[in-house]
Amino acid sequence: MTVKVPLRYRIPWKKIVLYVLAIGFALYLVLPFYWIVAMSFMHEVDAISVPPHWIPSSPTLENYLGFVNPSESQALVGGRANEETPYSLRNSLIVATCTAVLNLALATFAAYSFSRLKFKGSQVLLVLYLITRMVPGIAIIIPFYLLMRSFGLLDTYLALILSYTTFALPITIWILKDFFRSVPRELEEAARVDRCGWFRTMWSVFLPVAAPGLVAAGVFAFMTAWNEFMFALFLTSTKAAKTIPVVAANFATDFNTQFTVMAAAGVLAVVPPLLLALIFQRKLVQGMAAGSVKG
Template sequence: MTSIPASRPALPLMSRIPWRKIILYTVAILFALWLVLPFYWIVNMSFMHEVDATSVPPHFLPKDPTLANFLGFIHPTTDQALLGSHAVADTPYALMNSMIVALTTALFNLVLGTFAAYSFSRIQFKGSQVLLIVYLLTRMVPGIAIIIPFYLVMRALHLLDTYGALILSYTTFALPITIWILKDYIRSVPRELEDAARVDRCGWFRMMWSVFLPISAPGLVAAAIFAFMTAWNEFMFALFMTSTISSQTMPVIAANFATDLNTQVTLMAAAGVVAVVPPLVLVLICQRLIVQGMAAGSVKG
């Protein structure tokens, strides 16, 4: 006769509860709320009337949604035009300034970074690794330590209160990371493709355009987005080196809202939404390439 195996005793309920997963999911949800709720609150207030935005208890949804706060940037009322040292009327111009500076900074970083990254990836020279580390160490210098020298240099070059001062400064900040991202992508391109392009009598520039750049598209996009965000969000250098709306960017104008005791919080919220939308749309469009570029840049080499 075959013996019937004894059934295993049931585990206690406490040991069957997946505490580890519960804790991880709880932490993830809390972290997501911590990131999303501030942005949601700004968007929520931007569609409110001032009375609803300052009411106690607060309204988590607009009772009577309005676009007046956004329309004020195009046709500000008399009261709105005087708020925050004319911050409302200056917002469209600041948005355009930020876009010009950020896009130009991203373009310069891609051009200079591609040349430098190709040199570090394909040309073996003494001290190349040390030079790469020195480039990266420059990012560890706090901005407040170099802002005065930058200011004096830009004044000597007569670039104060111009796009040039901001573009040169931001390109300097973002270029080391751009080089580090692109060098790993260029190293991943087989040398055989480069040799084949030379056999086909392709010059260096045509080889870069036809071979390297298409393969390195995720790295290029990741580097461009990083440079764009660096220029878009920077405040301290923009504050020091600009003085008029001809070159002031969104962070500077957004700070002006806080200089007036009568500033409407709904207008401040609308300005925040306007400032966030361009980089947010850009990141959403290029999300897949950004993830590929950053992931590859961290594991290849």
Template sequence: MTRKVVLYALAIGFALYLVVPFYWIVNISFMHEVDAASVPPQFLPADPTMANYLGFVNPSTDQALVGSNAVGDTPYALLNSLVVALSTALVNLVLGTFAAYSFSRIQFRGSQVLLIVYLLTRMVPGIAIIIPFYLVMRTLDLLDTYGALILSYTTFALPITIWILKDYFRTVPRELEDAARVDRCGWFRMMWSVFLPISAPGLVAAAIFSFMTAWNEFMFALFMTSSISSQTIPVIAANFATDLNTQVTLMAAAGVLAVLPPLVLVLICQRLIVQGMAAGSVKG
């Protein structure tokens, strides 16, 4: 009985640790600036307002001055982040599927060593490779483009994508592939009609990981982009805190908008994510 009470208490405490900060940001985003700075703090807005969110569509004079027009740039940054994150997830799925299938179905000398080498590449600090990446992208004339970010983020996410999919693909019975070949299915048709639908949980888990990697990354986006044509939401969000005219309520509203897309995506796909990650970890 005592053990259950302790476990429930820890679970509730951990849930509050995750939920309360997000609730506080949402709460402040509906406040006026004066109310957000009040003492004691208001746990519910006394006079709720949508002005902070409407400012991203039609900023007032004061709002337009915040963070060197960070308010007006936020919608474009969200679109850039969405394009980059979705493209990164798609490229990772395509490349990761071919590589992971090979590792899970084909036995060849050095396969485990190669997998470990892939994983070791993720242990290199980003700051150690950002200058070489910058020089490569400049040589390829990709600076300040989606391409520079997509290529960079694919490099980061692909090793983990391969590991996730490799473990999940090993849980798919070989008999299903053999049955498809007996029915005269070619390899591509077998993959599209039989193998990939069964592997949907693993694919979704890998795609969400790739999406989140691209959506949250800041350092490479800061170095590789210089205009709103390709700057992502982490870069623009940082501008809110670098201006003398900082407004906490606008920062909170921008934070809510930045969190919503990945949050909604995870909530929609949570069952498949759990299945994909659990299958790989238990049976991989």
């Protein structure tokens, strides 16, 4: 004889499992970043202690102050890494911002053409754009280096901006193309009825409506340039153009490696893109969601 348990007494195993998985995934994402932040305020003795200290026993700003006054800091790691960190953050910010702006300027016209104009071979051309993105960077780094050297662009912002644009532009076009298709044509037709030219229609009507897609594509291009390492390593050699990934790699040395200073550099490298994501969070989610469901 089977006894039925009332619904209010049944254990919601599915919800429990989902909650446990969600909490575990959240800890998997948050704990590493928390550990880096906490370590950046620790003394080296606390950072390498066993068992580890999850909370700094005596918080200090020495690891961050070493980037401001490296000559007075006792935490010199990787040669000139401390001194170059502020410059590398500036360089990364300039290069990533210019890459995002250039990508949006070029991709807007291309994506609008793919989404609004019907011409023979448009799909083939779009696929060719994506295929160029599939070529590994290591396959073109030497020809690109020689090309930049022949134009005298080594160790300059322009060399990095041009290289990063080639990486991000195909995906940026793809993101904007899908989002532009979701913008009603009636808006453009109404603007033309009001005697607006094409550029005015784009600037005053179309682009404001497509702002979430533009933000999503811009953030993607920004993050692509911010995180890239290999081309920055080959194309830069001084603090005039070195980016934060290259300088951060200099902290991992065979001698006198100090984890607290490395953690502080990691926190400084994460702050700009994190602030960017928080500022444009709503438009970023709208743009990525619209681009994923509109075909």
